[in-house]
Amino acid sequence: MDIAKLDEGRAPQIPHLVGREVRGGAGSSIKIPGSGNILTIGRLDTAALAVVMTGESQTELLKVDGTGDVRRTPDVTSLVTKADQSAAAYAASRLSNLGGSREKGGIVYAETAGMSGSPKSLELPEAWSVQVLAYVGSKVYYRADSDDTGAWKLYSWVPGESRPTLVKTVASPSAVSRDGRVASSVNLINDSGSCSSMVDVASGKQFSRTCDYWVTGFTPDTATAVGGPAYGDGYCNMVQVALDTRTGKVIREWNGCFLQIGVEDDQHVLIVAVGEGQGEETNVKRAIVRCDLTTATCERATPILTDTSLDLGT
Template sequence: MRKLNTLPAVVIVTVAVLAVAAGGVLAAQRSPRSEGGSAAAPLAPPATTPLASPANVSTSAPPALPNGKITLKLSKLGKGRPPQVPYLVGREVRGGAGDPVKIPGAEPIHYVARMGNSVLAVLGTNKGADLLRLDPTGESRRTPDVSSLAVTADATSAAYAAPRIAETGEDLGGGTVYAEQADGTVQKVAVGGFGVEVIAYRSGTVYFRSAKIQTGKAWELYSWTPGNPTAALVKTVPSPTALSSDATIAASLDVAADTSSCSAVVEVATGKKLWRTCENGLEGFTPDGRTVIGGPTYGDGYGAAATSALDARTGKLLYEWNGLAFLQTAAEDDQHLLIRADDGEGTKGAIIRCDVTTGRCELATPLALTQVSIGQ
């Protein structure tokens, strides 16, 4: 899931993965190797056959670091393979299935994704944001007021939400949720509430949230099957922040305050709370649903001070990475997180890859001043 305006208690990642989808910002013992400079293990292949490693990536598995906090320095990280999901460098979308595609114009690019052979981009406007679809034929289409975006796991469909926005940028309440196929078929449903935001598109169902009142801190989760005239309220998940890839568990904002919050992982079918934390905000899952992406419970300023990986079944902290300004976190696969980070405004940044099983991190893009971001 990707959304333009983040929540005070949650530091993004759309992460709908969107996330997302997954996917994000969710300490015990300090690592004896605080820099984590060795390359992470190669990405796990979809089958059991070994995945060939590029010449510039170490093929030797580094020793696992003990669970706990790891302080990173970008200048100390080794070079790894490029991201295996779509990502943005400057105005060019790279990675994923398809050739590099340049986003035209000069409008700020908030999020990008690939859907079939097309590229989707959420672009900033004076009013808020629009969704741009670019096709290989050169044709393009804009949908106004879109501020959140999620694609299916196979990248054949996308869901996005367009809240009703005044010319001043004020949320007027209500809006439209769309489901689009790669062939151009678009279905939509009118919805109510404030801050309408798509969280995930899972197994033919679009999940989105909205608040009953404009200044509310509680959100309700809804599910919508494209083609149906209405959406259904999911009563078991209050204030959702993320949904697993199989839609069986969700991250929920349990208690919210002005300066801190607590979160929980709950079963979608029953509402049963599996565990609760007041030390991490939860906003994404790895594709296998075994790891939750997290970070500080309150996000303000330029970037988050840390990003974390927690066991989705127990809430146990696996690793927390700190020492940088963490701007975006998303799952690359079951074992790896991609993190956009730098040392502060105006400094060189990169997308880095961190292994949730060893804690090791590496550069997935070169360290540079060029804008980079993680797509879907």
């Protein structure tokens, strides 16, 4: 994929980050204050949510409303929102992939648009590597490791309740669909790669398996799974893919230098792609690209920007 050769289309129709500005979704553009790296973003009603670095390995969640008021929640490392921006869930947990060391314990938070008082929370003092995966109906899905071995378990939690529920049908989850019906289960991870299965959450039935790609998400209708290489190591991923969830067959594959893939709707994916300056610290050109799963055509959803951070929201 050569981003310079693509035509420019409409802007992404989901929340996304351009520089330090959260755009898209329902609501006006909002700038995230500070200078720390922004890890992920989303929207809760018209407010912007952002997980940002505050030190070498410390993080926090910023909630910024349209007037510029900011609320901070310490140690948050993961964030999910509902597609209609009516609710958000996030988890405070120390993760080793952010440069520090893992630490025991975590907290899952949940809040809905317009709610008064503090967000609902679930303290998990014995858990490791807590990460939220989806907010479905009244349930938050998250994964956690009980003994620091890397063997994730999937849990569901109804905000306000004191205990979560173990979802026994899905082992080592990497993604849960927005409707909670389908999940990706990582069956194997070693120095050469990984294998993932697409699983029916209710029954545990395995639809398909791939050892070529790591699944990170699903289209709203769950017909298509998206992801990247089974083993990622380096500045960017050289391939992004869309798979048939039920068969594992490759629907579309894109080659280039990519930082992220996400889903816009049932027929379109968005990809953060790098053009010139790959691997360099300056003069790096990036754009968000929209690709049609039916026609395989792609277009730029943003202009080509130089040394500007781009990110797809939850």
